[in-house]
Amino acid sequence: MTEIGQSAGNPVFKANTGDPQRPYARYPSRRQEESMELSPDWVVGFVDGEGCFHVSVQSHPEMTAGYQVLPEFVVVQHIRDIQILYALKKFFKGGVVRVNHDERYCYRVRKIEQLEEICEFFMSHPLKTKKNVDFKKFRKIILLMKEQKHLNKEGLKQIIDLAMQMNTTERPALERVKKTLENG
Amino acid sequence: MTEIGQSAGNPVFKANTGDPQRPYARYPSRRQEESMELSPDWVVGFVDGEGCFHVSVQSHPEMTAGYQVLPEFVVVQHIRDIQILYALKKFFKGGVVRVNHDERYCYRVRKIEQLEEICEFFMSHPLKTKKNVDFKKFRKIILLMKEQKHLNKEGLKQIIDLAMQMNTTERPALERVKKTLENG
Structure with missing residues (x-):
């Protein structure tokens, strides 16, 4: 039961509930996903095509500067290509695969140590x-965070810039936080 | 005047008329674009991320079966990454780079011989x-076209399928052509 590419009905496959015109809409199991080498x-x-380096700053009263910096590396795909997301997780030795919205899934890395490796x-x-x-x-922001610069107002302003x-x-959200920091 | 990466004002650069927040919006010249090796x-x-294999069928009274098959390989990018499109043109030794819509450009291959190589x-x-x-x-369609199968009704139906x-x-458009062929 562990072989790859067996016929329909084998439990390693999930049923295709989508478009009957799409012959590849029989999704691979996690076992198959992890077998892909990149x-x-x-x-x-x-x-270069599908990745996203994203940084948001959110209000967080418990942080010294009143804000939390949230950097993340994200790749989004339709569920039919979820095996690519698991292969990226394996390649980068970290991160998670999660639902994004509707039939779209994302591979996401948020831990600073893993972002440093990426x-x-x-x-x-x-x-x-x-x-x-x-x-x-993005990398400059990660390096500043490694030096704990995001924990004081000056460093936070540098990160926002x-x-x-x-x-x-x-x-627009970053602009608002910046103005708050300058007036505060 | 032929060096790459000179300061703004050098004619190898086109002026950035877009978002002043985007430091990379100074577009490279074609000379720079062609220097990129992939x-x-x-x-x-x-x-895998950005490419598209596309086949359309259009009415064409001069063709034997009354329709023309138009396969194409396309990669679309924002103008800021037009150098990637020229690099793909160089890599595949053919095709054209054209405006797609607004600030988006495409690398496009339509010639059957070049599609065969791709x-x-x-x-x-x-x-x-x-x-x-x-x-x-897509490849099966190209092979059928190479054998001139698109010039008769049976081959055309096979291609449409x-x-x-x-x-x-x-x-929907393919479905309409198929019905016309079946009734004709």
Whole structure:
């Protein structure tokens, strides 16, 4: 029962409840997902297309500066390609695979130590699109956080300035936090 | 004046008329674009994320079966990453880079001979996402066209059946052509 690619009806497959026109909509089991090996160059190409380096700042009264910095690395795919997300998790030796919305799932890394390792990977295997510019801002933020700079107001402002230079929908929210810090 | 990466004002750069927050919005010249080297694995990863194998069928009274089959391989990017599109053109030794819509550009291949070569590449360097299932249908269509099967009604129906199994927004249009052929 552990072989890969057996016929329909085998419990390693989940039933296709979607479009009957899509012959590949029989989703692989986690066992199959984990068997996929990715090369560094493939990962760079795929992340150039589908990856996202994202930084948000949220109010958090218990933090010294009153705000919490939340950096994350995310790749979103339709459930039919969930095996790619598990393969990325295996490749980067960390992170989680979670529902994003509807039939979309994400591979997500939030732990600073794992984000540091991901930054090291993309420093030695540079992204080729302009996403690399975002990545470099993201890495600076991770390095500042490693030095605990996000715990004081000056460091937090520096992080927000970097995050605002990234390709982000968070800019209005970041702008608001920045103004609060400047007036506070 | 031929060096790469000179300061703003050098004519190899086009002016940034977009978002002043985006430091990379100074677009590279075609000379810079062509200097980018892509590895096969990077191309596979990027196409897994951003590539599209597309087949449409259009009415064409001069063709024997009354319809023309139009297969194409397309990669769309924002203009900030137009250099990637030129690098793909160089990598695949063919195709064109064109405006898609607004600030989006596409790398597009339509010539059957070039599509055949692209199919050979993705046969020896398989896509890892479920896009590979679409690609295989696409390749079958290219092989049928190479054998001139698209010029008679039976071959055309076979091609339409394959195209309808792909991840496509063309399905209603293909369905209409199929019905016309069956009734004709």
